[in-house]
Amino acid sequence: MPNIPAPTLRLPLPPGGLSLAHTLDCGQAFCWHEESPGVWRGWIADAAARCHIDNRTPHPHLAVECLAGDITDARARHYFGLDDDLDSIVATFPADRWMRHASAHCRGLRLLRQSPWEALAIFICSAVKQVAHIQQIDAALRARFGEPTPAGHRFPTIAAIASAPESQLRAAGLGFRAPNLRQAARQLIDGDADLDAIGRAPDQEALVQLQELAGVGPKIANCVLLFGYARWRAFPVDTWIDRALRHLYYPRKRRLSPEFLRTEARDYFGPYAGLAQQYLFHWLRKVGREHLPPRQSRPRRSP
DNA sequence: TCCCAGGACCGAT
């Protein structure tokens, strides 16, 4: 069988543009890495891909080289959210000082359309982990449990994780998250939870059902809703957003309950609160740390 | 080296 050269898709960039660096390295997906300057290697669903922005032509475009599996024009457009009117969406963000910083820094950062299962699984693994290590876990899960292709391993199926021995999951670096990921997969296999049904449920009901899964609390449920189901109002409150809300947005309020931060704050950021949250998160981590006070670490018990 | 990381969960107030 002849070796057919990999087809390369060329997608014109929509208004609002697309930044691969911001979109693929902002902590919403963990299966991409910068292979060489400006060239990103990763996965669009079950297809391996290599992407870069080509500015040479009169009309700049996104070049997507398919390395394994099938990527159609429509699938790539959908994955990168190229049909979202980014300018109009960013225009709905509150025009406060911090969002202006974040929006200026995150130009071209789009919401990816990841699969619900992949978002669920990787964010269960994300608990109390640095972004760099979540990427490592993604790679380890693929290598150990994912179907091989000529260009690497796909993300493991629900069944593959459900039947994986806990010891092998721990060997992938999951630590105490291993039993959670395995049990969540089993709950889905057994029909105790249904990702399609969650996709049909309104936000609040979807959050409740997601939190019935092992290892999924309020923060991860919101991540799955936002990144796996493209529910723009979902508002994950992690340690970064928590500090930003307390110190930058509500600096003089004494007691801020987690519930307040998840609901009142979410309403403040508007109909696309989830993307606003991601802009804040990415900006804070990359250039805005100086605006936050140092984390308060709990004093260690004396021996 | 040693502190800490895109939390969830459990039990004691």
Add this chain to the structure above:
DNA sequence: ATCGGTCATGGG
């Protein structure tokens, strides 16, 4: 309802 302790593993 809120608070503290605990859960593994590796990056910086």
